[in-house]
Amino acid sequence: MADERRGGSRDDRRGGGGRSGGRRDDDRRESREQREERFRTERRDDRGRQRSQARRGNQGYRSAAAPSQRRRAGDPARRAAWDVLRAVDDGAYANLELPKLLRHNGIGGRDAAFASELCYGSLRMRGFYDAVIERAAGRPVSQIDAPVLSTMRLGAHQLLGMRVPSHAAASETVALAREVNGAGAAGFVNAVLRRISERSREDWVAEVTGGLSGDAALAIEHSHPEWIVRALRTSLGEQAAELEDLLVADNEPAAVSLVARPGLATVDELVAAGAVASSMSPVAATWEGDPGALPAVRETRAAVQDEGSQLLALAMAAVPGTGRDHEEWLDLCAGPGGKAALLATLAHEQGAVLFANEVNPKRTELVRRTMAAALDAGAEVMIGTGDGRELGGEEPDTYDRVLVDAPCTGLGALRRRPEARWRKTVADLGDLTVLQGELLDSAIRATRPGGVIGYATCSPHLAETVQVVRDALTAHPEVTAEDARPYFRAADGSAIEGVGDGPWVQLWPHRHHTDAMFFALLRKSPVAQPDSES
Numbered sequence: 001m002a003d004e005r006r007g008g009s010r011d012d013r014r015g016g017g018g019r020s021g022g023r024r025d026d027d028r029r030e031s032r033e034q035r036e037e038r039f040r041t042e043r044r045d046d047r048g049r050q051r052s053q054a055r056r057g058n059q060g061y062r063s064a065a066a067p068s069q070r071r072r073a074g075d076p077a078r079r080a081a082w083d084v085l086r087a088v089d090d091g092a093y094a095n096l097e098l099p100k101l102l103r104h105n106g107i108g109g110r111d112a113a114f115a116s117e118l119c120y121g122s123l124r125m126r127g128f129y130d131a132v133i134e135r136a137a138g139r140p141v142s143q144i145d146a147p148v149l150s151t152m153r154l155g156a157h158q159l160l161g162m163r164v165p166s167h168a169a170a171s172e173t174v175a176l177a178r179e180v181n182g183a184g185a186a187g188f189v190n191a192v193l194r195r196i197s198e199r200s201r202e203d204w205v206a207e208v209t210g211g212l213s214g215d216a217a218l219a220i221e222h223s224h225p226e227w228i229v230r231a232l233r234t235s236l237g238e239q240a241a242e243l244e245d246l247l248v249a250d251n252e253p254a255a256v257s258l259v260a261r262p263g264l265a266t267v268d269e270l271v272a273a274g275a276v277a278s279s280m281s282p283v284a285a286t287w288e289g290d291p292g293a294l295p296a297v298r299e300t301r302a303a304v305q306d307e308g309s310q311l312l313a314l315a316m317a318a319v320p321g322t323g324r325d326h327e328e329w330l331d332l333c334a335g336p337g338g339k340a341a342l343l344a345t346l347a348h349e350q351g352a353v354l355f356a357n358e359v360n361p362k363r364t365e366l367v368r369r370t371m372a373a374a375l376d377a378g379a380e381v382m383i384g385t386g387d388g389r390e391l392g393g394e395e396p397d398t399y400d401r402v403l404v405d406a407p408c409t410g411l412g413a414l415r416r417r418p419e420a421r422w423r424k425t426v427a428d429l430g431d432l433t434v435l436q437g438e439l440l441d442s443a444i445r446a447t448r449p450g451g452v453i454g455y456a457t458c459s460p461h462l463a464e465t466v467q468v469v470r471d472a473l474t475a476h477p478e479v480t481a482e483d484a485r486p487y488f489r490a491a492d493g494s495a496i497e498g499v500g501d502g503p504w505v506q507l508w509p510h511r512h513h514t515d516a517m518f519f520a521l522l523r524k525s526p527v528a529q530p531d532s533e534s
């Protein structure tokens with residue numbers, strides 16, 4: 001392939017017409033921006049409303065401290081956590097919002113770590129805390145004003161989920177309530193937190209799950225929507241006894257895993273900088289602190305990437321392809337580009353070329369940025385924007401390896417997105433599984449005879465994983481499933497255990513300390529030879 005195609009656009013190659021698959025994402029972005037604007041203005045109203053409501057309805061409550069001793073404002077870390085909870089209620093993502101706020105307010109070090117734990121923990125454990133708050137407040141949370149409820153959730157997490165001494169948790173949270181909710185509401189917060197502090201976490205679990213059994217009790221105690229608990233139980237199948245371990249793992253913050261992109265960085269380089277080599281992915285090291293402090297990360301030679309994603313890209317490259325020289329690889333859903341960047345360096349090592357496709361133009365741009373070091377090192381990559389569902393019809397029988405890292409519910413990455421579990425609904429599955437089926441269908445069409453297709457999701461939900469693959473196998477008799485397990489290798493070269501009975505691979509947070517990634521490997525039969533047809 002000619003050098004000028006490196007980092008070039010597939011749209012250019014096809015005459016620059018571009019593709020217009022990004023409208024749905026643009027629509028979403030617009031409404032998100034509108035929501036943010038609404039939030040900026042509404043927050044002032046909320047606080048005003050809150051004060052007057054509190055004066056009307058909660059006059060009986062009094063702060064624990066004497067008026068002369070009352071702190072007028074909360075501390076900056078708690079305030080930042082509260083601001084994020086409010087923003088999340090309006091559609092923001094905590095992992096994007098919190099770093100922005102911490103930077104803006106100059107909060108760093110231990111205060112930043114405290115704000116992160118407070119914010120993410122309150123969001124993850126919202127289901128449990130709301131059940132506790134309802135008992136302590138003597139009313140359903142739907143009857144508590146949202147800004148006051150956010151304050152109470154922060155207080156509940158300090159009391160039941162962090163090692164903050166009760167008196168500090170209560171007094172600091174009441175000071176925050178005075179600042180953001182008004183004096184009357186602060187009295188209400190004080191009374192509720194006082195009641196919560198009278199019992200241990202274990203006692204509250206017994207109280208709020210009393211009378212419930214099975215998945216309903218697990219859902220409250222481990223703070224997952226019940227439909228997700230049921231789906232995870234089904235996905236675990238014969239290992240359903242591990243369900244509680246999985247729910248616990250979902251509530252623990254994921255360690256920061258770095259990938260050393262082959263040919264660009266090494267695990268040894270990351271270890272020399274203070275990271276710890278992983279026993280799971282051969283190209284991973286875990287890192288505590290700001291990844292941006294590492295030159296290899298700033299230069300895109302290394303990056304933050306879940307080890308499950310690393311293993312999956314490594315497997316995709318390790319599978320025997322068509323055996324052709326100079327293979328062509330396709331990443332059908334590449335944005336923001338983590339797997340594509342790893343595939344690009346692996347393709348470069350094998351003398352192959354990668355085409356990274358993404359439907360959303362802004363995410364295509366992220367793919368380009370993620371690739372910077374790989375492109376500089378001479379990896380042959382084309383990056384294009386387009387609807388992956390059309391690609392199989394446009395370029396049939398073309399690619400030696402095709403990865404479909406499909407858009408999904410993300411139920412396998414709940415550790416990373418603390419609010420995600422409360423936003424997903426069973427209804428999301430319907431549209432997603434249709435899209436996943438169409439993308440896999442297109443990927444099969446785009447695959448050269450004898451080539452391989454990897455189908456991946458960061459969800460273990462059977463409707464998005466096994467069912468999509470089975471439907472594709474039924475619709476495409478020219479494709480067969482291959483055992484993916486031999487291609488998942490740990491850092492010492494041994495086979496990774498506990499990935500299921502095959503032929504697919506299912507990784508799990510509680511077993512592998514990765515996201516719950518699913519991977520299926522399909523192969524398109526080679527073109528029938530003339531003599532075999534006779």
Ligand SMILES: C[S@@+](CC[C@H](N)C(=O)[O-])C[C@H]1O[C@@H](n2cnc3c(N)ncnc32)[C@H](O)[C@@H]1O
Nearest residue numbers: 333334335336337338339359387388405406407
């Ligand atoms: C799970 S993410 C892929 C993550 C990516 N492989 C990585 O490792 O960074 C799924 C991606 O599919 C994209 N997508 C959604 N619908 C698509 C379509 N019809 N064609 C191509 N990409 C699509 C989404 O915008 C999203 O970026």
